[in-house]
Amino acid sequence: MPADFNWAIGGEAGDGIDSTGKIFAQALSRAGRHVFTSKDFASRIRGGYTAYKVRTSVDPVQSVVDRLDVLIALTQRTIDENLDELHEGSVIIYDGERTTMQDVEIPEGMIGLDVPLKSLAEEAGGAIMRNVVALGAACEVSNFPIENLDSALEKRFGSKGQKLVDNNKEAARKGRDYVAENYDHDYDYDLETTDNDYVLLNGDEAIGMGALAAGCRFYAGYPITPATNVMEYLTGRIERYGGHVVQAEDELAAINLALGAARAGARSMTATSGPGIDLMTETFGLVATSETPLVIVDVMRSGPSTGMPTKQEQGDLNQLLYGGHGEVPRFVVAPTTVSECFWKTVEAFNLAEKYQLPVYVAADLALAVTEQTFPPEAFDMERVEIDRGLVVDGDSIGEWQNEKGQFKPHALTEDGISPRAFPGVDGGAHMSTGLEHDELGRRTEDTDMRVEQVDKRNRKVQTAQEREDWDYREFGNSESGNLVISWGSNEGAMVEAMEYLDEEGVDVRFISVPYIFPRPDLSEEINDADQVIVVECNNTGQFADLLERDALRRVKRVNKYDGVRFKADELASQIEKTLRQEEVTA
Amino acid sequence: MSSQVRFTDFKSDKQPTWCPGCGDFGTMNGMMKALAETGNDPDNTFVVAGIGCSGKIGTYMHSYALHGVHGRALPVGAGVKMARPDLEVMVAGGDGDGYSIGAGHFVHAVRRNVDMTYVVMDNRIYGLTKGQASPTSREDFQTSTTPEGPKQPPVNPMALALAAGATFIAQSFSSDALRHQEIVQQAIEHDGFGFVNVFSPCVTFNDVDTYDYFRDSLVDLADTDHDPTDFDAAKEKILDASKEYMGVIYQDEESVSYEQQHGLTENMAEIPDGAPEDAMDLVREFY
Structure with a gap:
């Protein structure tokens, strides 16, 4: 296993845990080290304990382990929650001047470093920077040159002015110097740097970036943990490509908005988690039977019902495979890593359009909140291929019209795949419906046509099984x-x-x-x-x-x-x- | 399509299965005429229909269309229009579809103010399920599921719309062909969400809100000095339970549609063959 170093900062929700952890992860990434992060949320005790954990190595890291080498503990509870992971020689950095930390208990064999985080931060320009003081202290303990922290601080605070950046750099140095001057322990850690360039991102961001690469132009969603980051990522970026993000009134509206855009010809997506999938299942059948390409991302969390919203689970598989009344095919892909969140999303758009059906991307909380490093080539945009499937225009539409000149959106074909005509194509006007329909898309209860349409929809699965690489x-x-x-x-x-x-x-x-x-x-x-x-x-x-x-x-x-x-x-x-x-x- | 579009071009070759005398015939005819009159043709028109007798309209009209899930036609229409601002979008449904199961979407569609037209065939009854109370049924209207009447006040859809910030509120009557067409036409031309509640009598299950009732009681605002741009006057008419009004009740002439607000002008169906040229910039953001 890689010679890894495991670091965490923990405290109360609202202590700035996430953003501080992200700065440290970014500093390591920019220093050419691999990073794998995870987040802890409260479960055992009432209250708002939260922690951001970073595992780092010069070799790739792709998991968390039960070990913690350096812990910045803003509360006693942070120590209590992590006792199993702390070991002999683990370093605990805390602020003994904080009223709640005056009687702090450092477990035997561990090194407690009492650093006046708040006071040092005030000296540097403001108490709000106390976590950055702690980062400086952690740099000293882990033998990580503080200059590496500077670039992450510039990235985080650069937009708010040079003064704030300088203050934060100063705060970090005060933390480093305090530990150097007041403690004389031997620390085992040496975070060497490399010249490698890495990017640091999480699964939600990779899904969003995959959607943009694949030409997704429309996203409708309703905020829900842990899928909201997909929508937040796309907002402000999709517009650069002429696309749009809508925050819908609920998941029912979200999937119907996305369905509308897809019927209009756009590559369209929604993302949610289990409770939202329940609601979207109502419209899923319409999407599938009207043969509309749609990408639906389920960032799974612990269920059933509200379950444990900030906890990991892969419990929605059956819902995605079988959800909805009646029988109609859908595809389900499940990215296995953060970078695969990107590639599987790209692929989902192609599958959806080639086979004209809903494709679920089954991600999960562990992927969504994990920030992981990759060489930029892992997201080589040259490799992105776009296949829109069988789309007809004004010239080719004649092949798909009946003797009356009516377009057949559900034409019975050997491979089960029918043509799509986007609105605006002359001679392509047609309707689609959740009712069983004939080749023209109009309601039918004819027993033969019913059987033919069901078989046709299922033939698309056989075709896909033959044409695509369903590799592992x-x-x-x-x-x-x-x-x-x-x-x-x-x-x-x-x-x-x-x-x-x-x-x-x-x-x-x-x-x-x-x-x-x-x-x-x-x-x-x-x-x-x-x-x-x-x-x-x-x-x-x-x-x-x-x-x-x-x-x-x-x-x-x-x-x-x-x-x-x-x-x-x-x-x-x-x-x-x-x-x-x-x-x-x- | 040529510039000489006739309203019959919007007719499909499927014969409606509505009951003879159903108000929905007149409602649909007016919609088709209004679409043709405003320069649209079936290939640039998208009709979204809900579920119920009214929902069958997508089958009887000829255009690009989607017959949706019960109550969710409005978000579909909004999605179509946002992705393709070049299309004419018309959403049609009934009082159950729009004011009961879809009431939540109605309020938010009004707020969103996407430039589309929403025609509600209001017959104050559930027809397709053979005669149960609808959200616009009268308090004492006896049906199979409400033997003594619903005992709750009917929804006032126009008040709901006004409270949600509507920019166009109108009411029409399916059997007044000319006025109905005119009103729908005004809704199409309105720059924003054009909402038309159409009294569209059910001759089979509703013996109270009949053609005769509407003919006798409707007041055409065109015959009065009503000024639809006057919010207070509109509010007064909408809250006046003693009368039924026909015509454009409220119109905000300053209306700015959702697409304008958000600068949506692109045809989102058009995308490149691969990732965008500058796509590696997206990756570099994560350095």
């Missing part, structure tokens, strides 16, 4: 008899877990699946393996159910539904334990 990502030893399969955001944790397993002498073949429907046929891989474990963040094993059905073989399951994503070391030990369990035969 593979890691580890492909000859191993131990097969681990996961979907969505668990990939990073599993890839790193394999390094722990390797140390224990456990050999694993790992398949990470980004397509839920259609999906790669893994029946051979599953049946060839000695043991199969399916890893997912839900209680029942919704993906495991699908794979069992595909392969007609029972699989073992590792499920997590406590609201926290898998951590690499924790997942490794669970895999090890599960491999030792008796075979599932029931």
Whole structure:
């Protein structure tokens, strides 16, 4: 595993935890180090505990681990919440002058650094900069040249004037100098820098950027954690390309606005989380049966109902696969990393238009809030391809009209794909409806036509299965008899877990699946393996159910539904334990 | 399409299945005539219909159209217009679609003021489900689900619209063909959300709000000195429960449509073959 360093800042909501954490992550990224961040929200105790955690290494990092080396604790609770992750020699930076921190308890074996954050910040120009003082102190402890912090401070505060930037730089130096002058510990950390250029972004931003790259021009949404960042990212950017973002009155309106824009010919998208998917499911059937291309992003969070809105879960899979009355095809793709959030969104737009159906992008909270570093080439825009599918214009429309000159938007074709005519095309006027319809899009209850239209819609799935690469990502030893399969955001944790397993002498073949429907046929891989474990963040094993059905073989399951994503070391030990369990035969 | 568009060009070859005598025939005819008269043709017109007897209009008219989900026609229409400001967008529905299941969208569509026309076929009854109370049914109107009447006041859609900041409020009557067409035409020409509540009698299930009732009770504002640009006068008429009015009741001549407010002029259907030329700038923002 990478020689990593794990850092966190924690306090009350409103303490500026997120923005301080982001500054540190940005400084590391700009110094050519890889970064993987995560956020903690309160769950065990009432109150507003929140923490921003940063894992960094010169090698790629793609998971969180159960270890914390340096902790900036603005409250006693921050220490209490992280006792499991702190270890002997961990450094805890706190402000002993803060009334609530006067009786702070530093666990035995750990190094407590009492730094008057507020007073030093006031000296530098204002108490509000106390977190930046703490960042300076952390730089000293981790042997990270403070100049690296400067560029992140410039990025964060540059728009508010040079004076503020200078004050913050001064505050950071006061923190650094205070620790240097008052403490004489040996710290084990050395955050070396490299010349590499990295970009730092989260899954929501990657989804938004993917939409822009793919030519999305219309977005309608309703704010909901943890999907709101998609809308916030697009706002102010989509306009550069002639597009528009609408904040709708609810998710019912959001999907209908997006549907309207899609019928008008625009590449259109909405993003939400589970509760919003429930509402959008009403209109989903209309989108699918009217054969309208639409990208619907579900940034999953813990359910059911309001559930745990700021917690991780992959519990919506069945809803996305089966939600809505009646039977009509939809595609479901599930990005496995932050950069894949970009590529799968681009792909979702192509799939939606080529096969004229709704495509769900099943992301999750762990992807959405994680800031991760990538070389810019990971988002090479030259590689973005746009395929709008079968679209007719005034010249080609004649091929798709009946003898009366009426356009056939639901023409019965061999591959199931019918032509699309955007409004404005002469001779293309037609209607679409949620009613069962004939080739012209007009209501029918004719039994033959009903069957033909249902079959035609399903033929699009067969066509897509034949024409597209529904591939998977593979890691580890492909000859191993131990097969681990996961979907969505668990990939990073599993890839790193394999390094722990390797140390224990456990050999694993790992398949990470980004397509839920259609999906790669893994029946051979599953049946060839000695043991199969399916890893997912839900209680029942919704993906495991699908794979069992595909392969007609029972699989073992590792499920997590406590609201926290898998951590690499924790997942490794669970895999090890599960491999030792008796075979599932029931 | 040629410049000589006739209103029959907006007619599909499907014969309406509305009951003989239904007000919706007249309502639809007026819409088609108004569309033709304002220089539109079926290929640049998008009609969105809701669910109910009124929702069938998308099938009987010829244009680009979507027959939507119950109550959600307005957001679809807004999405069409935002993506394609070059299109003429008309949304049609009934009193159940617009003022019951879709009441929330109605208020927000009014606020948004997208430049489109909303025609509500108000028959004060649920016709397609064979005669239950609608949100505009009278308090004592007896139906299969309200044997003693709904015992709650009917929704006043115009008051709802006015309170939400409407820029165009009108009412018409399906059997007064000329006036109905004129009024819809004014709504189309209005720069913003043109709302027309059309009394469109149900001859099968509503024996109270009949043709005769409307003929006897309607006051045409064109015959009065009503000034639709006078907000207070409009408010007075809208809240006057003693009469039924026909005509343009309120119009804000300073109305600025949503598309103008947001500078929406582009045809969003047109996109390049690959990522935008400057797309790597999006990546560099994350340095």
